Amino acid sequence: MSSLGTAGAKASARRLLKANAWFVFAFLYVPIVVLVVFSFNDSERVNVWQGLSPRWYGEALGNTQIISALRVSLIVAISSTIVSTVLGTAVALALDRYRFKGRRALDGTVYLPIVIPDITMAVMLLVFFAEAFKLIDTFGPRLTLGVTTVALSHIAFNISFVAVVVRARLDQFDRTLEEAARDLYATPWGTFRRVTLPLIAPGIAAGALLALALSLDDVVISAFTAGPGATTLPVYVFSTIRQGVTPELNAISTLMLAASITLVVASLALQRPRSTTP
């Protein structure tokens, strides 16, 4: 640390920084606190306080539509996360390490799903599935939109996000380690598994967590690419909000918040032994 600069100015700057940090955390958390508090509200209307009660947790868990939507959401989120993490990581590796035909084209297109408006992506996927089904229909099988098409669509945008996150990690990567390993082990697969993979694992984990979060939060694309019986939780939430937000939705959101905090804390705990070695 530098010892220059007047101590007083430095201390006040530090205080300002700290105050700003507290302010930001408060800003981020106040709405979350409201959401959690109102999930215990006895009232039918979300914005009218009528006393403490856990009744909405019971109602939310007893609502078969919410439960089935939650199930669909989890299936879609988990399957799309797994597939997009594998494919996205591979794309990131290829773009970062290798030179091959079509690399520039891939490099350009991989960012497009991130900048395109949701509604456009939703409509174009619907049109695409419709045309594809018609084509397949001429060969026999008659297909319909459903959980599969929602998952396929989520993979389409998640690949890009995973690729981008993993690539950021690869950028910080010390390549001499790989070269050293190759000099010793020789097989590329061995190098990848023993050196590259462990080093970029935090990037992959971040990408996967992001994919999971994006999938669990998407409304528009899911609404358009879903078919019979494939309503996801955010779509359900969005369409019931027409009739007013019930504390039921806050209860479910709180449960999901609790589940994701548990997940994050668990993954941090798992990572700790490794991350202590720089």
Place this chain on the structure above:
Amino acid sequence: MSITSQTRGRLRRYRWLALAATAALLLAACGGGGSDNAADDCEPGETDGDLAFYNWADYMDEELLLAFEEETGISIDYTVYESNEQMLSQVESEAAIYDLVVPSDYMVALMIEEELLLPLNYDALPNVANLDDAWDNPPFDPEHQYHVAYQWGTTGIGMTYDALDAIGGESSWAVIFDADTAAQVPGGISMLDDAPEAVSAALKYLGYSITETIESGNEDAIREAGALLKATNDRLVKYDSVTYGDDLVNGEVDVAHGWSGGFAQAFFETDAYETHVYTIPVEGGVRWVDTMAIPHNADNVCSAHAMIDFLLDAENGAALTNYTYYGSPNEAATPYILDEILEDPGIYPPPDVYERLELIPQMGDLGLIVQDMLTEAKS
């Protein structure tokens, strides 16, 4: 050797994909063929497979679905949507196959025009006799071939009694559209964020009939309504089609343009009937009806008929209204409907008020101009 052959392999694959995409486009241009389903041989109550039911969110008592599953032994794939247009884009894409959908009046007309609906087989619907005669030959399906009414409601103005007193005790669109009248209301005003509804309200205030204006293609009247909306924009607190009921009850606004059921639910759940009221303005308002209809590519047509007939049953129809707080088209259901609903003039307007209500017709090309009016009002 390996590089070139691989590159060529990839190129070949890409070319194949390009071909597939082109073929898909060509096929799209030609239009797909319908499926060979027919309702002719369905018996009352007969089912032919699990039912894919696509309905508005929060518009169905779950107990009814369970009862139907128990009665028939089939299961229901229940999916919800949030707007008529969302349902339409799925049905017309033909990528999603639903057996039963719930389009509103104007959407029925549009879907008939697009040949997206299957004619119903009345032999399989004995309970149709329960329907009120008033629903027999609506303008959106004059022969009553394609739809059966599900629930109905109105569009009007919800306000505080204070606001109603302030404007002289009689509800009028002037409370929104006339600057002097609006100035007498203490709180804010909101309007539906829905172009056909907003333009219809303005037309009503200006003294036009909605049906005549649309059917005669009176673009000038629509532009006049648009100019009125633009002049009103600055006076509004907001446009809202989602939480207008909550905002009225919470005091965010004192006057809200909105749908009957939304107000009924908000008032009922917060005991706001003492202080708030839903009104149909003297100039008249809009009524609408949501209907049950079968998409042309449905797989399980008999199951869909069985469900329609099930919901047309007197007690089941009443259960539906007791859940949604919207009006029931089912005359036979009346004895089973809760008194608080039957006696609520906001849900069942008295005959003289009912006469002042109009359906919004399918707008065709005028639809885009109507949309532009709201866009320009907000600019």
Place this chain on the structure above:
Amino acid sequence: MPWLRRVKPEAAQQTAARPDEPAPAAAPQTPAELDTQRRARRTGTLIATPGALYLLIFFMVPLGLITVYSFATRTSTGRTSLSGWNLDSYERIADDVILGIIARSAWLAFLTTVLCLIVAYPFAYYLATRPPRLRARLLVLVMIPFWTNGLVRVFAIRFLLGSNGPASALSEAMGFGTFRILFTPTAVVLGMVYGFLTFMVLPLYVALERMDWRLVEAARDLYASGAKAFWRVTVPLTRSGIVAGCVLVFVPSFGSYVVPEILGGAKTLLIGSYVARQFQAARNWPLGASLSVLIIVAMLVAVAVNQRNSANAERTGAGAP
């Protein structure tokens, strides 16, 4: 939540900053080196193919379809007719009303971006200067709010800002009287800052954390003033993070429509709602499609310009003392 969108331009800049292709070995190539290269190329193709194919089928082909739609005609029932190609939809975009909508959306997105930058820079600075372990925990704390349903969070903000809500009650208790900011552009900007702040924090944090603090120290040895060192050294060194954060906040703010409708009262139309409306209520798919195509092109141009700029800047920056 799309918080990690930020990484994109970040990564893009870095690839742009170094030679575009991963550099092959120096000039004279032995057959063995050529063989390694060839093998590397094959491996690259092999591992890129599944993802590339997936994007081709499930993104590029659909994108092609929607581009085709942008030249199509809307029938009177709102169906898209694929016969009779034309540029009508593109011509309509030149309309004053639509240009006004675009300008307004850009202005609100700009305000949001500036506010995010002002709040997030010192915040990221604070995070990056904590001990490593605390840093990781604080970062998780930043992320957690984004694990709840976005829509439900926006409704929580709406409640907070309501004229009978806690914020108003607080201001009344403090003697400022009731306040009305719900359903105003202020509320929209506030909601978007809330929604997108993390996009700004994360790239700034990454840039600050990776920065070589010895340079700041060296600068201080020479210049003495802390403020000068900050503006002359820290800011230029974290320029890539600043640009990345700004792009990542600006892009989603520009297209956002849930926040403006719920917090802004939808009184002024923004481009995100306008596009969504074309695909839904108005059923004018060709117009929606052509607007989307233009947005994509604009974003691509912005990203490309940004890549070039930052590549230049980093090159010249590296040459400076």
